[in-house]
Amino acid sequence: MTIKIAITDDHPIVANGLKKILDDFANIDVVAVYTTGNDMLKEVGASLPDVMLLDMNLPDLEGPDLARQLLKKFPSIKIIVLTSSDVTVQVKKMLQIGCQGYLLKDSDDKTIVQAIETVYGGGQFLSPVIQQQLVNDMFRTKNQKQNTLLTRREKEVLQLITQEYTNQEIADKLFISLHTVDNHRSSLLQKLDAKNTAGLVKKAIENGLVE
Amino acid sequence: MTIKIAITDDHPIVANGLKKILDDFANIDVVAVYTTGNDMLKEVGASLPDVMLLDMNLPDLEGPDLARQLLKKFPSIKIIVLTSSDVTVQVKKMLQIGCQGYLLKDSDDKTIVQAIETVYGGGQFLSPVIQQQLVNDMFRTKNQKQNTLLTRREKEVLQLITQEYTNQEIADKLFISLHTVDNHRSSLLQKLDAKNTAGLVKKAIENGLVE
DNA sequence: AATAAAATAGTGCTTTTACACTATTTTTCT
DNA sequence: AGAAAAATAGTGTAAAAGCACTATTTTATT
Numbered sequence: 004m005t006i007k008i009a010i011t012d013d014h015p016i017v018a019n020g021l022k023k024i025l026d027d028f029a030n031i032d033v034v035a036v037y038t039t040g041n042d043m044l045k046e047v048g049a050s051l052p053d054v055m056l057l058d059m060n061l062p063d064l065e066g067p068d069l070a071r072q073l074l075k076k077f078p079s080i081k082i083i084v085l086t087s088s089d090v091t092v093q094v095k096k097m098l099q100i101g102c103q104g105y106l107l108k109d110s111d112d113k114t115i116v117q118a119i120e121t122v123y124g125g126g127q128f129l130s131p132v133i134q135q136q137l138v139n140d141m142f143r144t145k146n147q148k149q150n151t152l153l154t155r156r157e158k159e160v161l162q163l164i165t166q167e168y169t170n171q172e173i174a175d176k177l178f179i180s181l182h183t184v185d186n187h188r189s190s191l192l193q194k195l196d197a198k199n200t201a202g203l204v205k206k207a208i209e210n211g212l213v214e
Numbered sequence: 215m216t217i218k219i220a221i222t223d224d225h226p227i228v229a230n231g232l233k234k235i236l237d238d239f240a241n242i243d244v245v246a247v248y249t250t251g252n253d254m255l256k257e258v259g260a261s262l263p264d265v266m267l268l269d270m271n272l273p274d275l276e277g278p279d280l281a282r283q284l285l286k287k288f289p290s291i292k293i294i295v296l297t298s299s300d301v302t303v304q305v306k307k308m309l310q311i312g313c314q315g316y317l318l319k320d321s322d323d324k325t326i327v328q329a330i331e332t333v334y335g336g337g338q339f340l341s342p343v344i345q346q347q348l349v350n351d352m353f354r355t356k357n358q359k360q361n362t363l364l365t366r367r368e369k370e371v372l373q374l375i376t377q378e379y380t381n382q383e384i385a386d387k388l389f390i391s392l393h394t395v396d397n398h399r400s401s402l403l404q405k406l407d408a409k410n411t412a413g414l415v416k417k418a419i420e421n422g423l424v425e
Numbered sequence: 426a427a428t429a430a431a432a433t434a435g436t437g438c439t440t441t442t443a444c445a446c447t448a449t450t451t452t453t454c455t
Numbered sequence: 456a457g458a459a460a461a462a463t464a465g466t467g468t469a470a471a472a473g474c475a476c477t478a479t480t481t482t483a484t485t
Contacts, residue, residue, distance in 0.1 A: 014298070015322040020231010087225070111226040154431060165416060167409040169471065182434050189474070198378040199441085200472075204415040205376060365461060380441065393464050400444070401461095410471085411442075 009052035104128040220263035
């Protein structure tokens, strides 16, 4: 019995490279390769893979959104998130949505195959580094609770901050009061553990919230 | 006659994927795959490739440094820089050092092979997007001239700004007056065409002035 | 339908940035 | 040695950010 795999990644080198690697394994069959999130959503019905290797940073759709939509359409597909970022916030969100695996792009062939087989068998698979980080995170967040997850509005405000807008300009743009923006800004400083605007922008870029 | 290729990339998926892709071409022979800059420098003498596909963001050594060292040891090796960033400053630096090609990781198989063949034949190859950007850049810098060049002190101040220090803290750290820091900050805003701290940090990161 | 989380808006205050200037000293380059 | 660029320091003012609160309304989630 072969496992049907689909790959979604906007970097052809990664996508094709992965396909070539997996082609060497007899029990794995790469049935489709997509380079955009929208293509994937449109055409995945035709290939119906068992496991989807999904890049989190696609240009057209945000990772979490895409995963949610895919699972809504085809709840039986197992998703392994492929990414180069090991930010625990991102990881947690994807797992909450219902992804079964989280692989860093610096994993080697064997690990990838192992992840695919584990997930196909109903298990969950995390890159060791990530697993360790999540555990560490548990200890830390025990006290501070859920301060890491940014809300929709906070993300919007953060985005605009990185685009050099002032609080007043952000308020005008979002049709809210200056005070509200200030509040969001304070939450952001706290949640991202930043001291000032400079810290916010750095964290925003680190967490992939900018372009 | 076959072209001898070596690959240096810390992401096994990319490295192995590339190898698999290139293995399909009869005139190309992948003679070595390295996952760290130091490994590569140590062992490249054994494989002696014609063309090196070099990731710019290796964890152990900075891209420019690594390229410089490689060319010093083996001036005949052609380097094609592989990266996901298309920041023109970075591109210019690598080309100045003497790299013959600059490929974005979202290039497809044919482009990669084309780049290898061109570079092996003594030519230069840039991803089309980058080529366009460099041309645009020329026009812009024609008028504004050397506003991109930051002075030693400005770079220091910018670095500290990204580390979330206030002007007063920077002044204390550098043993200069608050006013002086303020002046440097103003120059930075002007030179980097930024509106505020957020812009400064973004530009600093874009231009590789922050780890 | 009830509860929790998020978004909204406010007050009052302090600190920090930003901007427009002038001016002197130190470095760097030719 | 002389000119240009960089680094230094200052005054004064306005705008923006940051902080500590309270409080109401809206949106999700169960």
